[in-house]
Amino acid sequence: MAIRLGNNCQNCENLKADKVCKVHGVEVSGNYTCDQFEMKAALKDDRNCTTCLRYEREDCANPQHAAPGMMCASWAPNRVSA
Structure with a gap:
């Protein structure tokens, strides 16, 4: 599907x-x-550490590696808009 x-x-x-x-x-x-x-x-598709809700927070899955431009499987949008 x-x-x-x-x-x-x-x-x-x-x-x-x-x-x-x-x-x-x-x-x-x-x-x-x-x-x-x-x-x-156009739909915004800017998924990386700086747009992640968890960036530089205690619940970040990869705090030692998180950096602008990087992406991981635990990404969560820091802002949702239509």
């Missing part, structure tokens, strides 16, 4: 930071989609 991005509000360029649709003027979530859906032009 393939993994795909959903045609939902979280992947739509009309979603504002406050989770309000620019087209319809209502608060929405990832459970919604509409006929005016427009896929975001």
